[in-house]
Amino acid sequence: MRRVSLSQFLIEEQRAGRLDADLRLLVEVVARAVKAIAVTISKGKLWDVHGETGVENVQGEVQKKLDVIANELLLQANEWGGHLAAMASEEVEEICHIPFEYPRGGYLLLFDPLDGSSNIEVNISVGTIFSVLRNPDREAIPTEASFLQPGTAQVAAGYAIYGPATQLVLTTGNGVHGFTLDREFGYFVYTHPFMTIPPQTSEFAINCSNMRFWEPPVRRYIEELIAGKEGPRGRDFNMRWVASMVSDVHRTLSRGGIFLYPLDAKNRAQGGKLRLLYEANPMALLVEQAGGAAIDGRRRLLEIVPQRLHQRVPVILGSKEEVERVRAYHEEAD
Ligand code: AFP
Ligand code: FBP
Numbered sequence: 001m002r003r004v005s006l007s008q009f010l011i012e013e014q015r016a017g018r019l020d021a022d023l024r025l026l027v028e029v030v031a032r033a034v035k036a037i038a039v040t041i042s043k044g045k046l047w048d049v050h051g052e053t054g055v056e057n058v059q060g061e062v063q064k065k066l067d068v069i070a071n072e073l074l075l076q077a078n079e080w081g082g083h084l085a086a087m088a089s090e091e092v093e094e095i096c097h098i099p100f101e102y103p104r105g106g107y108l109l110l111f112d113p114l115d116g117s118s119n120i121e122v123n124i125s126v127g128t129i130f131s132v133l134r135n136p137d138r139e140a141i142p143t144e145a146s147f148l149q150p151g152t153a154q155v156a157a158g159y160a161i162y163g164p165a166t167q168l169v170l171t172t173g174n175g176v177h178g179f180t181l182d183r184e185f186g187y188f189v190y191t192h193p194f195m196t197i198p199p200q201t202s203e204f205a206i207n208c209s210n211m212r213f214w215e216p217p218v219r220r221y222i223e224e225l226i227a228g229k230e231g232p233r234g235r236d237f238n239m240r241w242v243a244s245m246v247s248d249v250h251r252t253l254s255r256g257g258i259f260l261y262p263l264d265a266k267n268r269a270q271g272g273k274l275r276l277l278y279e280a281n282p283m284a285l286l287v288e289q290a291g292g293a294a295i296d297g298r299r300r301l302l303e304i305v306p307q308r309l310h311q312r313v314p315v316i317l318g319s320k321e322e323v324e325r326v327r328a329y330h331e332e333a334d
Contacts, residue, residue: 006031006168006179006188019172022083022105023132023156030109030130031168031179031188033077034160037070037113037128038181041120041162050121058093058310066120067091070113070128084109085135086142088309090278095144095309107155108133108147112278115159116244125163127246131282132156144309147277151302157282161250169195169253171289176253197292201256201319203238205248213264217297217329222260245274249283249317253290258318260326262297272296272314276306280315293323297330 010024019027044050053063071091078084079098083105087096090112098104111130119126132155135142158170166181168188178192204225211219228236240257242248248259267273274280284294284301294301294317304313316326 004190006190009177009179009190013172013174018174019156022107023172025081026078026083026107026109026132027156027158027170027172029077029081029083030074030111030158031160033074034128034166034168035181035186036073036077037160038162038166038183040069040073041066041126044120044123057091063091064114064117064120067114067117074111074113074128078109081105083107085138086146087111088147088277089113090275090310093310095142095147097141104141106135106138108135108142110147110277110282112275115246115279116242119242119244124242124244125161125247126244127162127250128160129246129279129282130158131277131285147309148306150305151276151281151284154281154285154302157285159246159249159282159286161246163247163250167192167250169250169286171286173289176286176290195253195290197253197287197290197319198256199291199320201258201322202235203240203251203255203257204260204322205239205241205252205257206260206262207241207243208239210264210266213266215263215297215330215333217326217333218260218262218264220333221326221329245279245283249287252292252318253286256319258316258322258326261315263314267312267314270312272312274312274315276301276304276311276313277309280313283315284317287317291320292318293320294318295323295327298327298334 013019014024049065055063057063080102082103085104088110116126133149156172160168168179176195179188180191224231225237261273280301287294296314
């Protein structure tokens with residue numbers, strides 16, 4: 001069968017007028033960095049890339065060596081191409097400017113270089129998440145405020161999952177498309193056109209060890225699922241939790257489901273656990289583009305106007321009917 005590469009896919013999207021040359025280059029460059037990250041992760045102990053650096057990041061978490069390597073690979077790959085005005089990384093406190101020797105473009109790139117990095121040493125899938133915005137003032141050097149745009153303003157979003165296969169899942173606003181890395185040939189092959197999330201599901205993902213900290217609407221929803229056939233839902237539900245958002249969302253995009261990292265008594269002071277700009281917004285755009293829904297419990301995630309670069313937010317996303325039910329339970333409880 002004839003193969004379509006990521007490059008061909010992007011060129012055809014450009015010809016159809018759905019993305020411009022700079023956005024095409026941007027996605028190609030991110031994909032190139034992702035290939036380098038995939039190789040590095042796969043070497044593990046062989047390349048001495050496991051373990052911690054001993055340094056805390058802006059999130060107050062001790063950085064893993066691979067967090068730092070993945071961050072550097074993305075920054076270095078993207079700084080010289082002339083397509084970006086600036087970058088922001090979950091691992092870096094301030095925004096990252098384009099070095100003066102290189103031209104500045106019109107796009108802003110945001111990323112979580114290595115999501116789920118607590119899974120690395122146990123050889124469980126991790127990922128990279130990215131989001132693309134336009135620099136609101138094309139002529140000006142971006143500031144933190146330039147990045148504080150609601151998720152609806154994203155022009156592209158995606159993630160890479162480093163699992164049994166490395167896959168890149170992407171939206172530029174015309175559906176969700178998945179690509180699988182052919183390692184030997186060294187390029188991404190278009191394998192999953194128009195990924196869609198069925199409106200109903202019997203699978204949920206949440207860290208149940210936090211049950212005692214949840215708010216009543218979330219507790220009610222999960223208790224009803226766990227009650228199965230004998231409960232008000234009248235059927236059984238299955239649970240899956242990888243503790244790597246990319247993996248849990250990838251499963252949800254692949255076969256349906258609902259993923260919850262809700263507000264709870266532990267994360268209330270921070271406003272939630274996951275980061276709005278690097279995790280919630282790109283995943284919300286992908287999920288909506290795939291026919292699903294994404295909320296913080298009460299509001300559509302993509303409509304939240306960010307106040308800070310590293311803002312956290314509760315996340316509930318996946319099959320539309322289930323997400324809507326969770327939203328209704330919150331409304332009833334308010
Ligand atoms: P790390 O990247 O620090 O491992 O965190 C991953 C994550 O932010 C997200 O990918 C998971 O869904 C979530 O944490 C898992 O959180 P719990 O450890 O509380 O289950
Ligand atoms: P499969 O071979 O069908 O994937 O089953 C996997 C498995 O036997 C174990 O690897 C895993 O721990 C368990 O099933 C999961 O069971 P459950 O679906 O009940 O959570």
